[in-house]
Amino acid sequence: MRILVQKYGGTSVMGLERMRLVLARVQKAHVEGYKLVVALSAMSGVTNRLLAQAREFSANPDPAELDVLVTTGEQASVALFSMLAKDAGLRARSLLGFQIPITTNSNFSRARIMDIDTVRVKAMLEDHDVLVVAGFQGVDCNGRLTTLGRGGSDTTGVALAAALEAEVCEIYTDVNGVYTTDPNLCSNARKLDRISYDEMLELSSQGAKVLQIRSVELAKKFNVPVRVRSTFTDDPGTLVTLEDTEMEDVLVSGIAYDKDQCRITVRNVMDRPGVAASIFAPIAEAGILVDMIIQNTGRDGRTDMTFTISRANLDKTLAILEHLRPVIGCEDIQHDIHVCKVSVIGVGMRSHSGVASTMFTLLKKENINILMIATSEIKITCLIEEKYVELAVRTLHDAFGLSEGPAKACP
Amino acid sequence: MRILVQKYGGTSVMGLERMRLVLARVQKAHVEGYKLVVALSAMSGVTNRLLAQAREFSANPDPAELDVLVTTGEQASVALFSMLAKDAGLRARSLLGFQIPITTNSNFSRARIMDIDTVRVKAMLEDHDVLVVAGFQGVDCNGRLTTLGRGGSDTTGVALAAALEAEVCEIYTDVNGVYTTDPNLCSNARKLDRISYDEMLELSSQGAKVLQIRSVELAKKFNVPVRVRSTFTDDPGTLVTLEDTEMEDVLVSGIAYDKDQCRITVRNVMDRPGVAASIFAPIAEAGILVDMIIQNTGRDGRTDMTFTISRANLDKTLAILEHLRPVIGCEDIQHDIHVCKVSVIGVGMRSHSGVASTMFTLLKKENINILMIATSEIKITCLIEEKYVELAVRTLHDAFGLSEGPAKACP
Structure with missing residues (x-):
């Protein structure tokens, strides 16, 4: 059958x-x-x-x-x-x-x-x-x-x-499939014929709304070939599948962004074992997903803890932190909702260096300040001011040559 | 509990x-x-x-x-x-x-x-x-x-x-409960404090939309006291319950009518055993509920068969009858949708005579022609021309004294 x-x-x-x-x-x-x-x-x-x-x-x-x-x-x-x-x-x-x-x-x-x-x-x-x-x-x-x-x-x-x-x-x-980036934002975004599960996972988690992230995890786990395509055209769409050697030759497959971000900084918490747990455990218990987390190296027994959450969870998170103040002994709780994540994704990064520094250089050229950085094996993410998001995505998309075809080297 | x-x-x-x-x-x-x-x-x-x-x-x-x-x-x-x-x-x-x-x-x-x-x-x-x-x-x-x-x-x-x-x-x-007749049609309709299951069954089957007929059958079978009342007032409503001696003293409890009627006459069918079955079995198999049925005494080996159905089933029923023509050997199939049922209901009829003849006399006084008659132990139903329905209901309701209180004798 x-x-x-x-x-x-x-x-x-x-x-x-x-x-x-x-x-x-x-x-x-x-x-x-x-x-x-x-x-x-x-x-x-x-x-x-x-x-x-x-x-x-x-x-x-x-x-x-x-x-x-x-x-x-x-x-x-x-x-x-x-x-x-x-x-x-x-x-x-x-x-x-x-x-x-x-x-x-x-x-x-x-x-x-x-x-x-x-x-x-x-x-x-x-x-x-x-x-x-x-x-x-x-x-x-x-x-x-x-x-x-x-x-x-x-x-x-x-x-x-x-x-x-x-x-x-x-x-x-x-839509016709998975694109190198959001076509609404970048007119020369290109449809991908194939993409690996891992890249799709990163794209989904970075705000690309094509597939629910859980579905990609499941497809990867059970090796289910997934074809994303349009009901309204005959385009064969994009096949989400196992990584192969051809894919690894591609340095960068796509640029993702996520505007639904909000940065919270807890200033001068006591720098002692367990402080991170005492902040993030109650947030997790409330069902709030924390995305990027940065802890600066401490000074005078104190440190700053910065993290991002989705905007809908801001009020709830601030309430939890206020409640925690006596426990974590922090000085100040700051937040900023005018931020956005921009990510460069590609399985080729596993075996090629230089993508991160190229990304930072490209952003610097456009005078875009980087607020936070996070990396995975196949992804580099920068948190930037929201007003720069379109400029950042277009700059990275063009510089990595995504409109012409798979980017095989750093620009 | x-x-x-x-x-x-x-x-x-x-x-x-x-x-x-x-x-x-x-x-x-x-x-x-x-x-x-x-x-x-x-x-x-x-x-x-x-x-x-x-x-x-x-x-x-x-x-x-x-x-x-x-x-x-x-x-x-x-x-x-x-x-x-x-x-x-x-x-x-x-x-x-x-x-x-x-x-x-x-x-x-x-x-x-x-x-x-x-x-x-x-x-x-x-x-x-x-x-x-x-x-x-x-x-x-x-x-x-x-x-x-x-x-x-x-x-x-x-x-x-x-x-x-x-x-x-x-x-x-x-609505506040079960009424002696439709208040929209008869301004002096009176709310009943109690009504027997059997009367309620007849009222429901005669077109009163207060309760689904199946629910009344079920309530009667398991002797469940049912109170019909309004969400929006404090009126105690109407209790639908077992018949008691007090109820039996009441000759007529209510007047019902049903406009969703359509009369079909199959003229000059062969008057031989099984002809009724050969007409009504296919109709029943099509899930069509036949209400009143009258078969006139035959003449010359032929008879007329008249029955009523709800208007929504007219086309389907006519199609079935056309299909049956060769079998039942009828001359003509006629139908009339401008008809209406009017019923007088009361458990007291079981032990009192005269309600039927009173009803016929009252309708005659208003020059309302009776097209069909059907009776049960506690109900008399007449099919009349639709245009007379309001007049018939008001006449019967007033003549049986329903607005003042339970009618205990024939007018």
């Missing part, structure tokens, strides 16, 4: 006309001999509308009930698409998370998939041409509905592809 | 302000020491909107997928109300049909409840003040979502009350 998993995002299922395009793609794959598992998102705007409704009802909606509410969006999508597919003569049916089941842990609104009952799904594929699965949702061991976090339908798709050993997981969206 | 089941209809949960009124009622009952099971409908208009969306996608939507779509309405209601209840300090949680489970047969869009797992619900009531149950929905033995038909949330409420042996099932709506 040749199994193909396709996932369609919110803009691809928004209304009858677009669902007909989805149907055409499904029919094409059916004719080619595939059994299809199609994961759908809620129609564009629906999830946001439901979240807004919840906030009208509660300043801090119960997370379990919020998941009961927002899962209705995908439920409506799969019901409507299944009607279309059945009318077109396909043996189709919808499957909600609890019906498969896609079992998750009980972290409502950001649950993780623990298990997918593939025996049942495969048995159903015997009698069906296409199974239409509600993305984003699962069920915990108590039978309560859960959701996988923003963009979770990508993860539904990849997890199904992994569990069912599908040939490929196609992620259909409204 | 004192258990109270409350069911709130679409107008009672439409928006935050109205849900707050629902919350106040729930809190009051909680303070009085009750454990609550609250069944909710979809917000007013939501189900119709979803059905319209389905029709946009398919001329004849797959019934199973239609149920997946429309159940989202109640799902949203219970999630939002549970958020409110939790914020108010109540130990509350939502329960969808499949989570209880409320097991039904697989007749999508008009499923019947087969079983409710009360052990689980009672265990959950130990840890909760209020369980917020999605009305209208269930799950079949294959784990597929089902719905109980229009007004099915009433049935959810009564079925839960029966299964949990609740003290009473309160059905909250936007």
Whole structure:
């Protein structure tokens, strides 16, 4: 049985006309001999509308009930698409998370998939041409509905592809694939034909909104080939796959940026063992993701601790820090929301040096001050003032020659 | 454990302000020491909107997928109300049909409840003040979502009350209770304090939209006291309960009418055994409910067969009859949609005669022609021309003295 998993995002299922395009793609794959598992998102705007409704009802909606509410969006999508597919003569049916089941842990609104009952799904594929699965949702061991976090339908798709050993997981969206950088910001951004899981991971974590980061981790873990492509064009899109030698020759694959950043500096905390833990443990317990962290070398038994978080978490984080003041003995807590992360990403960096210093030089030439630096094996990230973001991205993109083709050497 | 089941209809949960009124009622009952099971409908208009969306996608939507779509309405209601209840300090949680489970047969869009797992619900009531149950929905033995038909949330409420042996099932709506007739049509209609299950059954089947007929059947079967009352007033409403001797003294309890009627006459069918079956079996198989049926005494081996159906089923029924023509050998198929049913209802009729002839005399006085007559133990129904319906209802209501108090004798 040749199994193909396709996932369609919110803009691809928004209304009858677009669902007909989805149907055409499904029919094409059916004719080619595939059994299809199609994961759908809620129609564009629906999830946001439901979240807004919840906030009208509660300043801090119960997370379990919020998941009961927002899962209705995908439920409506799969019901409507299944009607279309059945009318077109396909043996189709919808499957909600609890019906498969896609079992998750009980972290409502950001649950993780623990298990997918593939025996049942495969048995159903015997009698069906296409199974239409509600993305984003699962069920915990108590039978309560859960959701996988923003963009979770990508993860539904990849997890199904992994569990069912599908040939490929196609992620259909409204862009042609993964670009060297944001085309809205850099007109000569180039679509990549292939990208490695690791690069995609860095791109996703750096704010590129093409794929949910969890889905990329999962694809990498189970070696699921993922093709990101558009519902609305015939472009073959971008294949996210295992790294190969050809990829390693490429020094820089893309430039990412993330404006949803906020810098917090805790001044003159006591420089003693455990101080970092006493700051970051309560923040982590509050479910707040800390991104970059820098601790300067101390002086006079005191040091500064600087880190970044997403802007939505600023108030909550400041409140936690105020509460911690007596414990950490800090002098001052400062914050700045007018900052932005810019990252240069490429698996080639593993074996080539010089990318970091080139990046710093390029930024300096444009008089862009670097506020923080973080590096990984295949990525260099600088925090800069937000007003310079467009200039920085365009400068780096052009200097690394990304518009012409894979950058194979430092400029 | 004192258990109270409350069911709130679409107008009672439409928006935050109205849900707050629902919350106040729930809190009051909680303070009085009750454990609550609250069944909710979809917000007013939501189900119709979803059905319209389905029709946009398919001329004849797959019934199973239609149920997946429309159940989202109640799902949203219970999630939002549970958020409110939790914020108010109540130990509350939502329960969808499949989570209880409320097991039904697989007749999508008009499923019947087969079983409710009360052990689980009672265990959950130990840890909760209020369980917020999605009305209208269930799950079949294959784990597929089902719905109980229009007004099915009433049935959810009564079925839960029966299964949990609740003290009473309160059905909250936007009217103060059950009236002697439609107040919109007859300004001196009077609210009834009590009504028997049988009378309520006849009223429901005759077009009074207060309670789904299935819910009344269920209440009668399990002797569940049902109180119909308004969310928006303090009126104690109408208690639907077992017949008692006091009720039997009342000759006529109410006047009902149903405009959703359509008369079909099959002329000169062959008057031989089995002809009725050969007409009505295919209609029943198509899921069409036939209401009144009259077969005139035959002549020359031929007879006329007249019956009524709801207007939505006219086209489908005519098509079936056309198909049957060669079998039943009829001469002509006629139909009339400008007809209406008017019924006089009262358990007192069981032991008192004269109500039928009084009804016919009253209609004759107003020059209203009777097209068909049907009777049951506690009801007399006449089919009349639609244009006379208001006149007929007011005439009967006034002549039987319903505005002043229970009618104890024929006028």
